[in-house]
Amino acid sequence: MAKAKKLSEFRVERDEEKCIKCQVCVRMCANDVHTYDPETDTVRADSFKCVGCHFCEDLCPTAAITIEYNPTQTKENAHWKRESIYDIVKQARTGGILLTGMGNDQAYKNYFDHLVLNASQVTNPSIDPLREPMELRIHLGRKPDKIDCRLQMTEEGRKKYQIRTRIPPQLELEVPILFTAMSFGSISLNACKSLAKAACKFGTYWNTGEGGLHRDLYPYAHRAIVQVASGRFGVNEEYLERAAAIEIKIGQGAKPGIGGHLPGEKVSEEISHTRMIPIGTDALSPAPHHDIYSIEDLKQLIFALKEATRYTKPVGVKIAAVHNVAPIASGIVRAGADFVAIDGIRGGTGAAPTIIRNNVGIPIELAIAAVDQRLREEGIRNQVSLIAAGGFRSSADVTKGIALGADAVYIGTAALIALGCHVCQKCYTGKCNWGIATQDPYLTKRLNPEIGAEHAGNLLRAWSLEIKEMMGGMGINVIDSLRGNREQLRALGLNEVELRLLGLKHAGEAW
Amino acid sequence: MLKNSMRAKRIIIREEYCMGCRLCEVYCITQHSKSKDIMKCYRGEEPRPVSRIYFEEKGPISFALQCRHCDDAPCLYACLTGAMYKDKKTGRILHNADKCVGCWMCIMVCPYGVIRPDFEKKKIASKCDLCVEAEFPACVEHCPNEAIILVDEEGNRMKKD
Numbered sequence: 001m002a003k004a005k006k007l008s009e010f011r012v013e014r015d016e017e018k019c020i021k022c023q024v025c026v027r028m029c030a031n032d033v034h035t036y037d038p039e040t041d042t043v044r045a046d047s048f049k050c051v052g053c054h055f056c057e058d059l060c061p062t063a064a065i066t067i068e069y070n071p072t073q074t075k076e077n078a079h080w081k082r083e084s085i086y087d088i089v090k091q092a093r094t095g096g097i098l099l100t101g102m103g104n105d106q107a108y109k110n111y112f113d114h115l116v117l118n119a120s121q122v123t124n125p126s127i128d129p130l131r132e133p134m135e136l137r138i139h140l141g142r143k144p145d146k147i148d149c150r151l152q153m154t155e156e157g158r159k160k161y162q163i164r165t166r167i168p169p170q171l172e173l174e175v176p177i178l179f180t181a182m183s184f185g186s187i188s189l190n191a192c193k194s195l196a197k198a199a200c201k202f203g204t205y206w207n208t209g210e211g212g213l214h215r216d217l218y219p220y221a222h223r224a225i226v227q228v229a230s231g232r233f234g235v236n237e238e239y240l241e242r243a244a245a246i247e248i249k250i251g252q253g254a255k256p257g258i259g260g261h262l263p264g265e266k267v268s269e270e271i272s273h274t275r276m277i278p279i280g281t282d283a284l285s286p287a288p289h290h291d292i293y294s295i296e297d298l299k300q301l302i303f304a305l306k307e308a309t310r311y312t313k314p315v316g317v318k319i320a321a322v323h324n325v326a327p328i329a330s331g332i333v334r335a336g337a338d339f340v341a342i343d344g345i346r347g348g349t350g351a352a353p354t355i356i357r358n359n360v361g362i363p364i365e366l367a368i369a370a371v372d373q374r375l376r377e378e379g380i381r382n383q384v385s386l387i388a389a390g391g392f393r394s395s396a397d398v399t400k401g402i403a404l405g406a407d408a409v410y411i412g413t414a415a416l417i418a419l420g421c422h423v424c425q426k427c428y429t430g431k432c433n434w435g436i437a438t439q440d441p442y443l444t445k446r447l448n449p450e451i452g453a454e455h456a457g458n459l460l461r462a463w464s465l466e467i468k469e470m471m472g473g474m475g476i477n478v479i480d481s482l483r484g485n486r487e488q489l490r491a492l493g494l495n496e497v498e499l500r501l502l503g504l505k506h507a508g509e510a511w
Numbered sequence: 512m513l514k515n516s517m518r519a520k521r522i523i524i525r526e527e528y529c530m531g532c533r534l535c536e537v538y539c540i541t542q543h544s545k546s547k548d549i550m551k552c553y554r555g556e557e558p559r560p561v562s563r564i565y566f567e568e569k570g571p572i573s574f575a576l577q578c579r580h581c582d583d584a585p586c587l588y589a590c591l592t593g594a595m596y597k598d599k600k601t602g603r604i605l606h607n608a609d610k611c612v613g614c615w616m617c618i619m620v621c622p623y624g625v626i627r628p629d630f631e632k633k634k635i636a637s638k639c640d641l642c643v644e645a646e647f648p649a650c651v652e653h654c655p656n657e658a659i660i661l662v663d664e665e666g667n668r669m670k671k672d
Contacts, residue, residue: 020553022537028530059655061537062549435530441571446530448656 007086010052011070012045018064019043025056025065030431030443053424055433087354098355101427101437103254103348103391103413106358111365111498112397116507118488120475127477129468135478136464140245140385140407141170141314142338168338169314171225171245173408174203175464176479177398179456180343180389180410181227181249181318183211185262185271185283186350186427187416188444191436194419194452196220201453202460207410210249210260210285212274213239227318228305230259231285233275237308245314245339246305248298250289253347253364253390254357256320260285261351266430266439299335306336314338321345321367321390322360326374332384333375339385341410342367346391348413350437351428364390365404369502372405372484381484395466404502405484418459419452487511520602520664522641522651526574529658535575535650536562542642542649561637564650565625575650575659577639578625580604586617586626594635602664606638647671 012033021043025034031049034056036042050067057065076082087098120126127134148164179195186209193216199206200223207225208217212234217224221242228235229249240246251257262271262283272279292298298317305315316339317332319325329340344364349357368388375381388401389410398409417423420434427437435446467479476482490507491499499506537549543560544552552559565576584604586595594610595617597603613633618626627637642648651661652671661669 018550020537020549022533022553024532024534024537028532059532059534061534061653442531445528445571446656448528448658451657 007089008048008050008070008072009086010047010050011068012047012050012056013066013068014043014045015064015066018062020062020064022061024059024061028059028433029056030433030438030440051424051426051429051431052422053426053433054422097353099351099428100354100357100425101349101351101429102423102425103346104357105425108345108363111363111494111502112393112400114492114494115365115400115489115504116492117396117399117403117470117474118490119473124475126475127472129465129472132472132477134468134471135480136175136467138173138176138407138479139170140173140339140387142168142384143382144168145382169245169312171205171314172203173205175460175467176402176408177460177463178204178225178387178408178410179206179415180347180412181207181209181225181247182350182412182416183209183227183233183262184214184217184274185209185211185266185439187436188432188438188447189214189216189270190444190447190449190452191416191419192217193220193449194447194456195415196224197449197453198456198460199223201457204460205244207247208234208243210234211262211271212276213242214270214274218242225316228301229285230287230289231283233277233283233285236276240305240309240313243313245316246309247339247341248289248301248305248315248317248337250292250298250317251320251322251343252318252349253320253343253345253361254349255352256322256356256361257287258352258356259287263430268439271439295331295335298332302336316341316385316387318343318389320347320360321362321364323362325362325367326370329371329384329386330374330378330380333380337384339387339407340371341387341389342371343410344388344390347389348416349427364388364401366501368401368404368406369486369504373503376484395463396470398463399467399470399482400489402479402482403485403489405486407483415456415459418455419447420455521580521662522577522639522648523660523662524574524576525658525660526572527658528656529574530656531566531568531573532655533566533575534653534655535659536564536566538649538653539564542645543637561627561629563625563627563637563639565623575654576623576625577650578604579623580639580641581622585620585622589616589620591616603641603643604638605640605643606635608634611635 023036026036033045033049035044052067054067057067074082144165150162152160152162154160179199184192195206196217200220205223205225210227210229210233224243225245225247226239226243227247227249264280264282267280302315317337318341321342321344332340345361385407387408387410388406392398392409392411401409416436421436430438432438435443474488486503489504491504492507539562540560541549541552544556546552567574580603592610592612594607598605611634615628651659663669
């Protein structure tokens with residue numbers, strides 16, 4: 001049949017009783033779902049174009065619009081799911097690689113959902129975080145093997161300790177949560193501003209991604225981790241000088257082994273300036289760094305960057321969680337990295353081939369445990385800070401991640417949801433109605449960075465309060481005491497291999 | 512102490528955040544309707560009030576403009592009958608329809624073009640009154656992106672609490 005099957009994932013339901021024909025939906029939908037017909041004075045919807053972002057639904061003043069899953073039942077069975085059938089239809093029509101946005105949406109086992117936390121009862125006291133001090137502050141960076149501390153007498157005859165060991169540069173975080181790398185290009189400048197402002201206000205860090213540092217973001221650069229990625233976009237002396245830390249991006253959880261591609265249509269004047277490439281040209285990040293083919297090559301880049309910044313800033317490396325993650329992380333530490341960021345299989349993206357996002361990599365929970373264990377066994381865990389990324393949904397996930405062995409957690413999707421994202425996974429189209437994953441001037445202004453910063457800051461505040469509550473329950477008052485403290489975790493319904501890899505006991509087993 | 516709305520002085524426009532949804536107009540019309548109910552106002556109320564907001568749009572730039580409530584308002588000088596007057600307490604420029612004879616001189620002199628004529632009654636159809644009857648201007652309250660904000664005489668931002 002020449003005419004292909006029409007695929008409609010959603011159905012736009014308009015309650016005619018409630019619709020006042022104000023046409024707000026018509027004006028606002030970037031996908032042209034809604035149209036107004038003046039002849040019949042009706043507003044119509046073309047459900048086939050709907051991506052399910054719910055922007056119209058949220059703005060409709062009379063709540064006349066409901067977006068729902070199209071109830072039509074494509075015949076599916078346990079093996080041939082609707083998504084598989086639809087993907088084949090799309091590919092049969094286009095002959096191309098299917099793209100998608102955001103993190104892995106497959107129903108892989110979610111280990112966070114199989115972990116439970118401990119609490120103090122009788123034999124050890126729990127702590128009330130509202131009444132007693134609770135410390136979430138952490139320092140990211142290389143810690144010395146030992147500290148040479150000398151007792152000295154001052155002239156007035158008082159005792160004073162002097163630390164003689166040179167402490168490598170550290171990042172001080174008020175909360176063990178950072179905003180992950182999302183470039184100006186993959187998200188709008190207003191989205192970058194929102195996160196940057198929130199990070200500065202809350203005393204944590206944001207990450208430029210590989211999109212360079214726009215001049216409007218200079219006021220927030222002292223809390224920026226800047227990326228040096230395979231495309232080297234926007235990397236210059238000023239970029240490194242203004243930043244708080246530098247991250248060499250080797251891989252990304254959503255697309256391990258795959259490079260990046262910002263289409264030329266999105267490379268506006270501002271992006272061209274920031275990335276230092278001509279307007280309208282595709283920004284292609286190669287899959288590998290063409291100067292890094294070994295740990296020794298990586299060491300050269302790490303130390304080139306350290307030299308360039310006179311050893312004043314931590315230099316880290318970000319990798320995707322893959323099968324061999326623990327030995328790779330060990331190599332990275334030995335190459336001189338001050339922190340290692342590991343992005344799990346559920347890590348998000350602005351655009352990636354669906355088949356890669358859904359099938360490549362390993363879950364972050366297993367990667368954290370494996371890396372932490374390996375580094376401890378080798379006696380080099382203190383030399384590096386471990387930042388985990390990829391699908392952290394709540395303060396409980398963060399707490400469990402830290403208990404498994406991470407120093408801090410990168411959040412991306414959660415932060416974007418705070419800015420308005422409804423996880424429609426259409427970031428790659430550049431038509432984000434919420435003004436986040438787009439460069440269209442009609443759409444980017446929909447995200448007011450004042451509101452965005454407030455919401456992102458509120459999220460950090462809420463999560464930090466919750467983490468304090470959970471820590472208090474466990475009788476822990478410093479987050480450092482929770483890191484790698486796997487006795488505080490128990491597994492529910494995991495098999496022996498999983499327990500061994502995670503280094504956990506099953507629920508019901510005492511200490 | 513005057514109520515929030517009484518101290519209110521100016522609506523500030525931030526066109527960089529205006530997304531052009533025109534919800535301000537919807538809520539302006541509702542606020543100035545008889546019923547003040549969005550469904551009743553839009554479905555059956557005749558005549559439906561005219562929006563007091565002047566929505567401007569060109570390319571990606573858009574903004575909602577209302578009466579600026581000028582300190583030295585030209586419409587006051589132009590008004591023959593004293594229908595247009597300045598509220599001494601709040602400094603607002605208000606319009607008394609009973610006194611209006613429909614000469615439309617105010618429309619001629621308004622430097623912002625934010626007064627609309629009523630062709631049927633030969634009067635003034637709409638002019639922003641900063642929602643005298645409500646606690647807070649409806650357009651500011653309902654702007655989803657805070658593209659219009661309310662500031663008091665000292666320029667401090669006022670929020671509905």
